[in-house]
Amino acid sequence: MDKYKTNSAFNKWFSAINLENLSVYSKKFVIHYNAYRKKLFFESVLKLFLYGINEEKESLRDLSTSLINESLQVETDVTTISHSQLSRAFNALEPKILEEIFQQLLEKVQHQIKPTKRNSLYLIDSSTFSLSLNRHKWATFRKTKSGIKLHLNYCYMDDTTMYPTDFTLTNAREHDVNQLPLLVNKPEATYVFDRGYLDFEKMDQMHWDGYFFVTRIKKNTNVHVIDPLEKSSEAEILRDELVRLGSKTYLTANFRLVTIQDKSGREFQFITNRMDVSSKEISDMYHARWQIELFFKHIKQHMTSKTFFSQSEKGVQSQLILTMISALLTFLVKLETKTKKSVFQIKRFFRYLLFRPFECWVEKLIPT
Numbered sequence: 530m531d532k533y534k535t536n537s538a539f540n541k542w543f544s545a546i547n548l549e550n551l552s553v554y555s556k557k558f559v560i561h562y563n564a565y566r567k568k569l570f571f572e573s574v575l576k577l578f579l580y581g582i583n584e585e586k587e588s589l590r591d592l593s594t595s596l597i598n599e600s601l602q603v604e605t606d607v608t609t610i611s612h613s614q615l616s617r618a619f620n621a622l623e624p625k626i627l628e629e630i631f632q633q634l635l636e637k638v639q640h641q642i643k644p645t646k647r648n649s650l651y652l653i654d655s656s657t658f659s660l661s662l663n664r665h666k667w668a669t670f671r672k673t674k675s676g677i678k679l680h681l682n683y684c685y686m687d688d689t690t691m692y693p694t695d696f697t698l699t700n701a702r703e704h705d706v707n708q709l710p711l712l713v714n715k716p717e718a719t720y721v722f723d724r725g726y727l728d729f730e731k732m733d734q735m736h737w738d739g740y741f742f743v744t745r746i747k748k749n750t751n752v753h754v755i756d757p758l759e760k761s762s763e764a765e766i767l768r769d770e771l772v773r774l775g776s777k778t779y780l781t782a783n784f785r786l787v788t789i790q791d792k793s794g795r796e797f798q799f800i801t802n803r804m805d806v807s808s809k810e811i812s813d814m815y816h817a818r819w820q821i822e823l824f825f826k827h828i829k830q831h832m833t834s835k836t837f838f839s840q841s842e843k844g845v846q847s848q849l850i851l852t853m854i855s856a857l858l859t860f861l862v863k864l865e866t867k868t869k870k871s872v873f874q875i876k877r878f879f880r881y882l883l884f885r886p887f888e889c890w891v892e893k894l895i896p897t
Contacts, residue, residue, distance in 0.1 A: 536886045536887055536888070537600075537604065537883075537884050537885065537886060537887060538879060538882050538883055538884070538885055538886070538887045538889065538890040539576075539580070539604050539883050539884055540604060540887075541862070541887040541890075542858050542859070542862060542879065543575075543576055543579065543604075543858065545634055545637060545857075545858055545861045546575065546630055546633070546634070546854075546858070547633065548571070548572060550633060551626070551629060551630070551633070552629060555625075555626045555629050558623060558626050559571045559626070562621060562622075565621075566618065568607055568610055568614070569607065569610060569614060569615070569618040570606075573605045573606055573607050574618050574619065574622065575630075575851075576604060576605045577592065577605050577607065577610075577615070578592075578619060578838075578848075578851055579851060579854065579855055579858070580592075580595070580601065580604075580605070580883075581595070581838075582832050582848070582851055582852055582855050583832065583855055583876070583879070583880065584880065585831060585832070587836050588612070588836065588838070589612040589615045589616055589619075589838055590612045592612070592615060592838075593609075593610055593611060593612045593615055596608065596609055596610060598884075600883075600884035601884070603884075604884065615838075616838070616839070619838055619839055619844060619847070620839055620841055620843065620844050622843075622844075622847045623843075623847075624843060624846040624847050624850055627847055627850040627851060627854065628850055630854055631850060631853050631854050631857065634854060634857040634858065634861065635694060635857060637861060638692055638857060638860060638861060638864065641864045642686065642690065642864065644684055644686060644718075646717045646718055646719065646741070648686055649684055649685060649686045649718070649719075650684075650685045650686075650718075650719050650720075650721050650814055650817055651682050651683070651684055651685070651694070651712075651713075651715070651718055651719065651720045651721070652682070652683040652684075652685050652720075652721050652722075652817065652818050652820060652821040653680075653681070653682055653683075653709070653712050653713075653720055653721065653722040653726065653821075654680075654681060654683075654705075654722065654723060654818070654821045654822070654825070655678050655679060655680040655681065655705050655708070655725075656678070656679050656681075656825040656829070657676045657677070657678050657701045658676060658677050658678070658679065658701075658829070658837075658845075658849070659674065659675070659676050660675040660676050660677065660837065660845065661675065662674060662675045664840045665837075665840060665842075665845070667841075667842050668700060668701065668842065668845070670700055670701040670702035671702075674701075675701075676700075676701030677698060677699070677700065677701060677845055677846075677849070678698070678699050678700065678701045678703055679696060679697075679698060679825075679849055680696060680697045680698075680699065680703075680705065680708040680711075680712060681693055681695075681696045681712075681821065681824075681825075682694045682695040682696065682712040682720075683820065683821040683824060685721075685817050685820055685821075688820075689869065689871055691820055691824075691872075692856065692857060692860045692872075693824070693853050693856055693857065695711070695712050695714065696712075696853060697711050697712070698846050698849060698850075705725045705726050706725065706726045706727075706728045706731065709722070709726055709728075709731055710731070713735060713740055715740075716738065716739040716740060717739055717740070717741065718740065718741065719741040719742065719743060719803060719814065720735070720740060720741065720742045720743075721742070721743045721744065721814055721815055721817060721818050722742070722744050722818070723744065723745060723818065724744065724745045724746070724747050726744060727744060727745075727746065727747060727750075729774055729775050729779055729781050730779070732744075732781060732784075732800075732802075733781055733782050735802075736782050736784075736802045737782075741801070741802055741803050742801060742802060743799055743800075743801040743803065743811055743814045743815050744799065744800055744801075744815070745797060745798060745799055745800070745815065746774065746786070746798050746799075746800050750774055751774065751775055751776050752772050752773075752774060752786060753772060753773045753774070753775075753780070754770050754771075754772050754786075755770075755771045755772060755773065755783060756770065756771045757769070757770050757771075758770060758771055758785065758808075761807065761808045761809060763808070763809045765789045765790055765791065765809075765812065766787065766788075766789055766808045766809060766812070767788045767789060767790050767796065768786070768787070768788040769785070769786075769787050769788075769808040770785070770786045770788075771783055771784075771785060771786075772784060772785070772786045772800075774800065782802075784800050784801065784802055785800070785801050785802065785803070785804060785811070786798055786799070786800055787799045787801070787808045787811045787812060789808075789812050797815075799811055799812065799815050801814075824856075827873060828852050828856070831876075832852050832855060832856075856872070859872050859875055859876050859879070860872055862875060862879075862890075862894075863875055863894075866891055866894050866895060867895070868894035868895050870894050875894060878890060878893040878894065
């Protein structure tokens with residue numbers, strides 16, 4: 530049995546989490562948590578719910594029934610458990626402890642690949658997760674709706690190397706731009722965000738504080754052209770100009786405005802304080818923002834974020850943080866195996882080889 534646990538794909542996936550390396554506060558929480566549990570110790574709960582999220586379990590009853598699988602019993606050290614016991618164990622989790630586990634994994638990622646100003650972008654966006662108004666009144670943001678919003682900083686290095694970094698969770702009514710200062714924290718890095726974050730004063734503050742940005746302007750934005758910049762040889766680039774934005778009451782610092790035309794004839798305008806790259810590179814930087822949209826789509830459709838296990842605010846937060854943890858665990862497997870497969874492809878193989886030896890998974894990730 531021990532040999533099986535050591536070599537299974539699931540155990541290898543989970544092994545990046547080291548509870549012994551948690552802070553003193555978190556270790557005390559785990560000890561206290563375990564003291565009140567006969568079956569579901571903290572590590573078993575982590576394993577079960579990470580399994581449930583990856584396997585898209587629709588309810589606690591569904592997750593409880595999954596334990597008829599003897600391999601899952603071996604991995605979690607749990608044979609049977611009722612859905613009510615699962616509910617109590619899940620609601621007893623603390624989001625702060627899970628956030629620390631996420632940060633522990635993030636440090637492991639960044640130890641292996643060091644993002645810099647030159648080799649990476651930070652994509653910023655948010656996504657709203659709808660909740661039942663009757664079950665989640667604490668998350669009400671309209672008369673007929675409840676929801677929670679995930680604000681995310683997603684590190685993009687290339688089309689196969691990207692992962693979540695910083696994030697915040699708020700009520701769905703929270704305006705995106707209010708979370709920008711919390712997500713922008715690496716001087717000289719380049720942040721890419723959409724028009725929902727457009728705020729002239731915050732853009733100026735980012736500029737003076739040494740942060741770079743690329744975003745789109747709105748159609749009604751007042752643009753004051755100072756000078757045209759060097760004309761690009763790329764057909765899609767219409768104009769590259771030095772500009773200031775705003776009105777007489779507030780004008781921004783000097784920024785760069787790149788205007789492009791796509792294949793269907795539509796024009797897009799990107800504002801940035803990056804002066805050291807070509808206008809085509811500015812356009813490419815903004816188009817990379819699509820990757821964070823794909824990530825949101827993935828976690829909503831394939832990681833149980835459309836069905837929440839808890840009615841409480843703390844429980845919903847814990848589930849979304851576990852989703853972020855799951856994403857980093859899979860990305861760490863990608864780094865360790867050096868596979869060229871995407872994270873989505875890695876996960877697809879993982880679901881079919883979950884309890885098989887880890888070597889079977891590697892064979893699929895690195896074909897001979």
